[in-house]
Amino acid sequence: VAVYSRRQLNRLLEQQYLQRLAENNFLPPFSDILKRKAVGQTVSVEGLEFGTPMLSFSSASVSDSKATLTLNIISGTLTFNGELLRSYVITEAQGHSLTMEVDLQTVRGEVAPYGRVALNLAKGAKFTSKLFDDEEEDKDHLHQQLDRALGDWLGAMPARCVMFELGTVDFAGYDELTPTNFILRTQAAPGARIRNADNYGDGAVLVFMRLRGNATDGEQPDGAYPYLLPEGDYSATLVLNKDLLKYASAEGFELLATLLFPELNAFVKTADHTPLDRALFGNINPLLMSMKVKPAMGTVVPAGQTHQFELYDGEDKKQKASAWSALNPQSHDDKGHGTINADGLYTAPAADEVGEDVLNVIITAEFKKGDDTYKASARLLVTSAQVLAMPVAGAYQPRQSANGIDVWNAGNDPVRFRLLGQPLGELAYVGGGRSRFVPGGQAQRRVLSVQELQAESAEQNRTALVLVHNQPLVALDPPFVPKQAFGGTTQLREVNRIMPNEQRRWRMLSGPGNVSPSGQFTASTQGIQQPNVVACEVVRNGVVFASGYSVLKETPVKPLSSWVALQRFTVTVGKSPEGVRGTVGSSGFQQLEVEFTVETLQADGADYKLSPTEIGTLTLFDRAGQKVASLCDNEEGIGKEYGNVWRTSLTKNRFVLANEGPMQSATPRGPEDRTIRQTLHLHRRGTSGSQVFYAGFKSASGRWFYSNDTDHRNATIEVQVRTPEPYKSSDYTLTRKRVVGGGAVMDPPGVPVDPQHEAFDLHPVTEDYWLLDYRSGTFYTAEFIKSKASDEEGDVNTSIARWESPYSNERFYSYTGYMFQNHGEPEPTAVSFDKRIKDLLGTEDYHRPVRSEYEAGLLVIANYRNMNRALGEVDPNVLSKLSKPLRVQLHDALGHVHVVQLDYLPSTTIGDRNVLVHSVPSRPTAGDDSIIRLVNLNAGESV
Secondary structure, three states: OEEEEHHHHHHHHHHHHHHHHHHOOOOOOEEEEEEOOOOOOEEEEEEEEEEEEEEEOOOOOOOOOEEEEEEEEEEEEEEEEOOOOEEEEEEHHHOOEEEEEEEOEEEEOOOOOEEEEEEEHHHOEEEEEOOOOOOOOOHHHHHHHHHHHHHHHHHOOOHHHHEEEEEEEEOOOOOOOOEEEEEEEEEEOOOOOOOOOOOOOOEEEEEEEEEOOOOOOOOOOOOOOOOOOOOOOOOEEEEEOHHHHHHOOOOOHHHHOOEEEOOOEEEEEEEEEOOOOEEEEEEEEEOOOOOEEEOOOOEEEEOOOEEEOEEEOOOOOEEOOOEEEEEOOOOOOHHHHOEEOOOOEEEOOOOOOOOOOEEEEEEEEEEEEOOEEEEEEEEEEEEOOOOOEEOOEEEEOHHHHOOOEEEEEOOOOOOOEEEEOOOOEEEEEEEOOEEEEEEOHHHHHOOEEEEEEEEOOOOOOEEEEEEEOOOOOOOEEOOEEEEEOOOOEEEOEEOOOOOOOOEEEEEEEEOOOEEOOOOEEEOOOOOOOEEEEEEEEEEEOOEEEEEEEEEEEEOOOOOOOOOOOEEEEEEEEEOOOOOOEEEEEOEOOOOEEEEEEEEEOOEOOEOOOOOHHHHOOOEEEEOOOOEOOEOOOOOOOOOHHHOOOEEEEOOOOOOOOOOOOOOOOOOOOOOHHHEEEEEEEEEEEOOOOOEEEEEEEEOOOOOEEEOOOOOOOOOOEEEEEEOOOOOOHHHEEEEEEEEEOOOOOEOOOOOOOOOOOHHHHOOOOEEEEEEEEEOOOOEEEEEEOOOOOOOOHHHOOOOOEEEOOOOOOOOOEEEEEEEOOOOOOOOOOEOEOOOOHHHHHOOOOOOOEOOOOOOOOOEEEEEEEEOOOOHHHOOHHHHHHOOOOEEEEEEEOOOOEEEEEEEEOOOOOOOHHHOEEEEOOOOOOOOOHHHOOOEEOOOOEEO
16 A cells, blocks of 8 residues: 655645646636526626646545645635625635545556546535625525536546546556556545644545455455554655565565656655564655746736746755746737746736736746756736735625625735725724724615725825715716726716706716716726726706616726637648548547637737637537547546547547548648647547547637638548458568577568477577567557466466476476566666566576577567476476466557467467467457457456
8 A cells, every 4th residue: 555645645746737738728817697596696707817836635535535726726706796786806825725626536547557646626515705704694695606616617627637646556567566457545644634723634645556476355445444653854766565565575675666747756765674564764855856936836026127036946946947938828819928037037017017916927947957857837826016905996885894894905915995085984004914994873864875995105096985875876987997998088978868857967986086967987097096986866856866886997097909810720630731631540549639729800900819728628529519529648548448439639649540641731820929829639549430520719709709600621631540450360470580509590470480490499598579560550669468368467477488298307498578568668678587487497597698680669579498497396387377378458559458468379289389379369350349458457358
């Protein structure tokens, strides 16, 4: 069992979160409109952005794998629309968050021999937040809508944005300590369920692994299971069952090697004890080349100001970055990002270029060492001013304001406020950066009254509290202008004109602007961020019968300059306009390269392109309008658990592209300042007819644009699925090369080998390489699998052995090893053998180098013939396990799966141990699950 502490798991989550910022794989801003109980009144949730996921085990039970996950809310805006208008900015400092229950997942790779401990935000449940806790009447109503909307939103996100990896179990290998399966559990630390305890929420993830050396499952853990993380500087523990101790080395490195961690982290052992079972204690530490930008989070930089960032390695030593970059995911041009120099000094964009009162900017550093480039990122908030007085504006009835109204600074520093004009109540500083205003009796003498407050700081920005004592009957349009330019004008109008024949009186309730008798508002040129409150009153004989109000905030902030319309939106197979059709294999691992091209029209003579957030929404839709789901970046293809489906991936995998070939004529480039190109890879698992796809993306306004909105040549693509015929023995060749011991050098391909050939008779001690080749391609991966579904994983043999006769004094025998180079991995330097070969041979001296006759891309079985071991000296159980045929599963360059069996000739044949033969034990087809695995290793059953 492996045990990982919450502290280190949360650090891994933070590292992945920061890494995804650099890759544009983060959660985009969330926006929605929620209905209030009152008819026609809503709450606009705009640009809600989330920070690092954090695990808690306060409610964990060792009987399952559930945990609590919290996402802090780092920015956004809430606007309450209706009779009582309110608007304020949310920042990280306010402590808002989204909490959900998650069930940790096990994900088993089908090509790469890994099992991942995963956390999937899309599978979260029981969402809760406290954004509306101050809303006494609508609190539960709004929270239910928001929590439901956030759950649906996360469920629709691409896997690369919502899947996080907590650790990896390495299944590669065939010895007794190689894991074959695992289950997950979560456990609270002692006392961690008690609220307000120092360790509240602490706990661990437990990974129970079945190893090849022990095929039986242990008992399910229960509430009495001990907490295996000791006090002190320990964040991980690995415990090995006493029955398997004989297989472990003194250092236990082979145990640690089975545990892998994301983002360049490793288990570093600091203590090792064996009271009964063996326990290794240590930490999950970053490796040297794990880079980090500091400060990583929590930085707030006012518009136009600077902040210094620095790069550190895994040993916390400062490094000189090769390059720095800054990115505002919402910006459509370079001005909105700000700038950063070669030394990491960042300068925020000017106030008239930030686009919002609060925006997120991603800082990325690159570090080059040799041919490798390492990246690290940080996140910061840019505010339009040092002081952002909140709420921007707020309207309150007496029952809402009786206990006081809080005002605060959404910027970086705590600020106190003072009352402006005639005081309508009392103001006091209550701590935590907040001041509280309590209206007095004088505020109740008017239908509408306004209390202005000003920040006591160098930036004397203001807010205004509208105190409403009767229902506002006059609705104005617009009711709220959050970005009123200094000196600019806005025409205000009544929405539903009541008492149409009576006089209208427009007047300023607060603010330095002015309003004309016709309702045209003109902002001041004072250059201070402040709201203006304009009233429209229906007057008869000097008596006000009805009134309403509008709030207009003077600010230097302007809406982000953006594109308005598209010039071109195409989807092609490959990079050429000729790519209207394509073909992809049915294995789930071959990829068809697809390219999106989006070119915008000039807007007011300027060039703007899609923002990074808009680019992140680009995806494919099938002809029925269903979005094609995506794979995680660390998934090479479509696993069996997905069934027969289409999927997309941003990442190119190791296999040959379906449309790889001669260079196509490139798509016309278009104006670079208005054009983006995005490459996607399309996968298919299972048989299918042709399918038609089109592309789409979501703009910043929330509108979806599609490549087939207009009829043109590259509006859609059509993709056929290619399913190979069932493979036969004749699809492969098995050729012998004599590498040691004389005799024929090579047998002609396709010609049967004579087991009584003089190459064997005259040379009793030999070394032959038998080369298994695929006539129509190249093998990319290979793994040995069970010969029978009823076998245990520990029974998988990677060598076979045969004696010349069944007599105990027989000394002539043969045994095999193997060589294979997985695509993209280093060439083998030594022949590999089954772990039991030393018992078979009775010696540790069985290692052999790889000879020059080895060929990459082929599975090579080395057959060693000797005469120095009597059959009677061999353990019958060992020989029995090594007498079974070798069964190998291979993926070719196109991702297709092959299952081949290799064995000696039948024992009734003279010279049987001299010759290897191959066969195809099953014939998987793309319409059958067995196209992926002859044996479903997750379930341990034949498919």
